[in-house]
Amino acid sequence: MTPAIQDHAIVGDGRSAALVARDGSLDWLCWPRFDSPSTFGAILDAERGGAFTIHPEGPAIVSRRYLGDTNVLETRFETPDGACRITDAMIVAGRDEDVLLAEHELVRRVECDRGSVRLEVAFEPRPDYGRKPPRIRNRGALGIFVPIGAGVMILRTDAPLALDPSGARAALTLAAGSRLDFSLSFSEEAPAVLPPLGRALDERLERTRDWWSSWAARADYEGPYREAVVRSALTLKLLGYAPSGAIIAAPTTSLPERPAGDLDWDYRFCWLRDASFTAYALAALGYRDELRAFVSWLIHSTRLTSPELSVLYDVFGNRPSGERVLPHLRGYADSRPVRVGNAAQDQFQLDLYGEVVEAATQFARTGGELDRETGRLILGLGHYVVENWERPDSGIWETRRERVQHTHSLVLCWATLDRLIELSCVHGVADVPCRDFERERERIRSAVHERGWSESLQSYTSTLGGTEVDAALLRLPWYGFEPADSPRMRGTYARIERELGARDGLLYRYRTGDSPGEGAFALCGFWAVQHLARCGRTAEASRRLERLLGFANDVGLFAEEVDPATGAALGNFPQGFTHLGVINAALTLAEAQGRRKEAA
Amino acid sequence: MSRVDLGAWLVWGFAATVVLTTILSAAQGLRFTRMSLPFLLGTVATRKRDRANVVGFIVHLLNGWIVAGVYVAIFHAAGEAGWWRGAILGTVHAAFVLTALMKVLPGFHPRMAGEHSGPDVTRQLEPPGFLALNYGVATPVWVLVAHVIYGIILGSFYRVPP
Numbered sequence: 066m067t068p069a070i071q072d073h074a075i076v077g078d079g080r081s082a083a084l085v086a087r088d089g090s091l092d093w094l095c096w097p098r099f100d101s102p103s104t105f106g107a108i109l110d111a112e113r114g115g116a117f118t119i120h121p122e123g124p125a126i127v128s129r130r131y132l133g134d135t136n137v138l139e140t141r142f143e144t145p146d147g148a149c150r151i152t153d154a155m156i157v158a159g160r161d162e163d164v165l166l167a168e169h170e171l172v173r174r175v176e177c178d179r180g181s182v183r184l185e186v187a188f189e190p191r192p193d194y195g196r197k198p199p200r201i202r203n204r205g206a207l208g209i210f211v212p213i214g215a216g217v218m219i220l221r222t223d224a225p226l227a228l229d230p231s232g233a234r235a236a237l238t239l240a241a242g243s244r245l246d247f248s249l250s251f252s253e254e255a256p257a258v259l260p261p262l263g264r265a266l267d268e269r270l271e272r273t274r275d276w277w278s279s280w281a282a283r284a285d286y287e288g289p290y291r292e293a294v295v296r297s298a299l300t301l302k303l304l305g306y307a308p309s310g311a312i313i314a315a316p317t318t319s320l321p322e323r324p325a326g327d328l329d330w331d332y333r334f335c336w337l338r339d340a341s342f343t344a345y346a347l348a349a350l351g352y353r354d355e356l357r358a359f360v361s362w363l364i365h366s367t368r369l370t371s372p373e374l375s376v377l378y379d380v381f382g383n384r385p386s387g388e389r390v391l392p393h394l395r396g397y398a399d400s401r402p403v404r405v406g407n408a409a410q411d412q413f414q415l416d417l418y419g420e421v422v423e424a425a426t427q428f429a430r431t432g433g434e435l436d437r438e439t440g441r442l443i444l445g446l447g448h449y450v451v452e453n454w455e456r457p458d459s460g461i462w463e464t465r466r467e468r469v470q471h472t473h474s475l476v477l478c479w480a481t482l483d484r485l486i487e488l489s490c491v492h493g494v495a496d497v498p499c500r501d502f503e504r505e506r507e508r509i510r511s512a513v514h515e516r517g518w519s520e521s522l523q524s525y526t527s528t529l530g531g532t533e534v535d536a537a538l539l540r541l542p543w544y545g546f547e548p549a550d551s552p553r554m555r556g557t558y559a560r561i562e563r564e565l566g567a568r569d570g571l572l573y574r575y576r577t578g579d580s581p582g583e584g585a586f587a588l589c590g591f592w593a594v595q596h597l598a599r600c601g602r603t604a605e606a607s608r609r610l611e612r613l614l615g616f617a618n619d620v621g622l623f624a625e626e627v628d629p630a631t632g633a634a635l636g637n638f639p640q641g642f643t644h645l646g647v648i649n650a651a652l653t654l655a656e657a658q659g660r661r662k663e664a665a
Numbered sequence: 666m667s668r669v670d671l672g673a674w675l676v677w678g679f680a681a682t683v684v685l686t687t688i689l690s691a692a693q694g695l696r697f698t699r700m701s702l703p704f705l706l707g708t709v710a711t712r713k714r715d716r717a718n719v720v721g722f723i724v725h726l727l728n729g730w731i732v733a734g735v736y737v738a739i740f741h742a743a744g745e746a747g748w749w750r751g752a753i754l755g756t757v758h759a760a761f762v763l764t765a766l767m768k769v770l771p772g773f774h775p776r777m778a779g780e781h782s783g784p785d786v787t788r789q790l791e792p793p794g795f796l797a798l799n800y801g802v803a804t805p806v807w808v809l810v811a812h813v814i815y816g817i818i819l820g821s822f823y824r825v826p827p
Contacts, residue, residue: 165712165776165789206783207791215696215801221784254693255701256800257791259784 067111067397068092070320071618071634074129074138075300076171078155079307082316083171084108084638085138085153087127089120096169096213096251099306099313100333100379102193102405104213109319109403110394115191115199117249119151119175122183122236131620134281134295135274136303138620147180149239156260156269157276164272167219167250167258172270174246177239184239186247188220189232194391194405203228207259216253222246223262285351288655289607290647293614296621297644298350301343304641306380310358311335311366312343313380315625315637321400322626322636323582329400331407332625332637334377334385337363338416338461339642341423341543346648348431360428364439367421371442372449374417376409376463385410412459413468418446419477419484423544426484429492440488440495447485447497451505454478455512460527461537462574470529472517473537475509480544482506513546518553524560525553527575534560535575536589539596549599558596565589567629570609571616584626584635587616591646598650598657606654614647623647667741667826674737674823675730681818682729685811686722692807699800700793700808708776708790729815732758736819744825751820752813759812763805767793 068086073093076083083105084093092108094117095101106114125142132139137154156170175184190199192213202210208221209228220226224245226233239245246262260266280302281295288294305312314336319329340363347356366382367374379385388408396403422443429435435443454475457468482502489497516529527535538557542549565573571585572593590613597606616627618634623643625636655661692698704714706728707721736754740746771777771792778784780792796805 163712165708165714165717204780206781207778208783216699252699252791253696255699255704256793257699258789259778259791261784261786261789265786 067108069633070108070397070624070636070638071622073108073638074131074140074153074618074620074622075303075316075639076136076138076153076155077303077316078157078169079302079305081155081169082303083153083155084317085140087129087140089118089140089142089151091117091153091171091173093317094171095316095333096218097216097253098380099316100331100385102214103195104190104192104211104218106191106195106394108317109397110195113191113195113394115189115195116187117173117189117247118185118187119173119247120185121149122185129620131296131299132274133278134299135277136299137270137274137277142182144180144182147177147182147241149175149177149182149184151175152270154270154273157273159276162272165258166269167252167260168216168254169251170260170269171249172247172260172266173249174244174266174270175239176244177241179241181238181240184235184237184245186224186226186235186237187232188226188234190218194394194403196391196393199231201228201230201232209233213251214253216251217257219248219250219252219257219259221248221250221260221262283351285349286652286655286661288651288660289658290610290614290651290654293617293621294350294648294651297647298346298352300622300639300644301346301641301648302355304639305355305359309365309380309382310355310360310362311378311380311382312339312359312641314339314377314642315640317637318405319400319403320397320624320635320637322584323400324628324635325398325400326582327401328583328636329396329402329404330409330637331388331405332640334379334407334410335362335366336377336642337367337374337420338376338414339645340417340420341427342642342645342649344424344427346645346652348427349652350648353431356428356431357433360424360433363421363424364435364442367446368442372445374414374421374446376412376414376417377407408465409459409463412463413456414460414463415450415454415456415458415474416461416471416477418450419480419544422446422481422484422488425494426488426492429488429494435488435492435494443488444485444495444497447481447495447502450478450481451501454505454509462535469531471537472513472525472527472529472531473535473540475513475517475529476541476544476546479506479509479513479546482509483545510546522560523556525557533575533577534564536561536565536572536586536592537574539589539592542596542599543592549596550601554596555600558593558600562593567627569612569615570594571613571627571629584628587613587623587625587627587640587643588646591643591650594650595653598654601657603654603657606650606657610650610654613650669737669741670824670826674733677819677822678730678733678737679726680822681733681815682726684818685729685815686725688811688814689807692803692811697801698797698804698807700797700804705770705774705790709774712776733819736816737823740820740823740825746820746823746825748817748821751816751818753816754820755813755816756809758816759805759809762812763796763808767797768795 107116460471624634703721707717
């Protein structure tokens with residue numbers, strides 16, 4: 066049986082990521098890139114997906130943790146006869162370190178601490194989402210070679226593995242004080258580097274631990290819930306693609322938002338809707354290099370399609386290939402279809418424009434320099450908004466229904482023009498026609514005030530003239546459109562709580578269309594925390610944040626959604642949007658408590 | 666033997682090397698092969714991947730120039746150049762690289778693992794194997810094509826003075 070979504074933890078190297086389950090099974094790995102076809106995909110199909118399993122025979126009590134503030138995972142198994150632990154990590158190194166490393170390397174080290182443990186090892190790669198049979202070749206001292214696409218995966222180990230056509234296996238006993246090393250590497254660009262085991266592997270693991278520790282120590286945050294904030298920052302870093310600065314939404318595809326349902330999407334791409342949230346979190350935590358890289362990626366990507374923006378891009382800013390179904394995979398817990406690619410890229414969403422301009426503004430506010438060409442680019446976004454803000458769109462939730470005018474999207478159009486005026490007047494970035502933009506900005510404000518507000522509901526509504534609310538309305542104060550403690554926002558918050566509240570601080574994002582059966586949207590609860598903090602209701606905000614953090618799994622990770630009935634994780638995992646919510650909720654709370662200055 | 670045209674050697678040696686490097690780099694970039702002569706040459710001098718590629722690229726260009734001198738010497742010994750002579754020399758050159766050179770490479774490359782001894786702390790690079798097939802089944806084809814074109818360029822444009 067496939068382990069639950071929340072039973073997984075993530076390791077990665079800033080270009081790819083793997084999910085390891087509590088039972089010691091490596092259930093998800095796409096090399097060389099996040100959006101490459103999976104080689105281990107048991108999370109989507111235990112039979113066909115492929116896994117690399119190391120676990121004790123028989124029952125075991127399992128506990129796990131990340132080693133301090135790192136992304137090195139330790140899983141401990143207590144069995145009746147002994148105890149062992151598995152350390153999982155993808156090897157990373159600083160740019161200036163004088164070392165020759167494999168293009169990608171995932172290390173799995175098993176150490177027996179007490180008694181003896183009977184272990185089962187099964188290496189079952191299934192390239193191309195399990196569509197291709199593995200061609201496994203034992204090359205003796207060099208390792209076990211498996212061609213993957215144009216590259217080669219190499220398993221090196223000191224365990225005596227027996228090869229068969231579908232993989233390599235061992236059943237062996239590990240005594241106290243002894244250990245086994247497994248090095249799984251991948252090369253595609255050049256002759257492979259074959260990572261040595263033993264002491265050399267000690268050094269690589271040590272270097273990886275040090276790299277993550279020193280990266281985490283740079284987080285400029287001493288406020289409440291620091292542990293959760295740092296874990297979220299570390300997770301966000303794992304979702305970053307180091308060569309370009311892009312940050313993907315999640316490293317998985319088709320983990321269902323509705324149990325055994327069809328809300329299964331591919332999230333291994335970069336969404337512009339997260340842009341301002343991401344920029345704010347990076348700036349506030351002091352990760353200036355990451356902020357610069359992210360904004361550079363944002364500008365580069367949007368330049369390719371400017372002035373129109375695509376909903377999502379791949380890690381190099383290109384348009385991903387179209388959405389396809391993989392009918393041969395059963396899907397997580399029989400949730401079909403399994404999709405790769407995401408058709409949301411063809412949607413029209415007006416909120417993106419505000420997100421990009423807002424992110425650029427936050428970069429400028431923290432001293433970042435935007436050149437003239439970038440100024441022209443974002444000015445083009447402003448002109449596009451002026452010409453198109455009255456068009457209906459698909460909105461932030463990307464519902465696959467008829468387009469309508471979304472209140473949240475219009476507020477982002479307002480924010481686009483408002484920030485461009487700021488960029489021009491304060492930062493001298495773009496030569497903005499301020500009067501025209503001010504006039505249009507006021508027209509948008511009037512439209513939202515008059516048609517996005519319902520007197521009968523005493524709330525802003527999801528769509529102009531509509532009668533329903535969605536949780537994105539909680540973000541209106543974030544963009545400076547309306548103070549959080551205004552009567553209108555108080556009314557909106559109350560309405561959202563009443564209509565979208567789940568339990569323990571959780572919120573559904575909306576309750577219409579394809580919503581029935583899906584979980585509570587984890588991020589929305591954190592938006593509510595921010596709202597409360599901005600209203601000065603800090604004790605309430607703190608209590609709510611604490612309850613929401615209780616929905617993280619045992620190593621502090623969140624999926625996109627939470628099943629309110631069971632607390633189980635739903636949707637792709639771990640989800641960057643949710644972890645941004647954790648960071649920004651804690652930051653806003655700390656600011657409201659006077660424990661730190663507002664970042665931007 | 667007639668006098669060597671040094672200028673033509675340098676110009677066409679450089680041009681042929683650039684084309685050879687471009688073909689092999691394109692084949693690598695398009696994922697037809699993992700063979701990277703600059704990477705293999707550069708890792709003799711440094712363990713840093715990025716620096717190895719730069720160092721190896723420079724060494725590879727110089728190598729191409731020097732080897733062009735061998736082609737020029739053979740053209741002079743034969744009394745004339747010509748594209749088909751260049752193509753034959755390129756074929757022999759590629760065969761030498763793929764068989765003899767690749768076989769002995771683990772012996773003198775300080776960071777290359779042996780086929781039988783495996784990697785250690787210093788020697789970690791995958792050995793190329795016979796015909797460099799370890800770097801991909803298409804590797805010998807691309808190495809052959811690149812070297813034949815290298816030879817054709819030299820043979821076509823270098824003139825042995827009468």
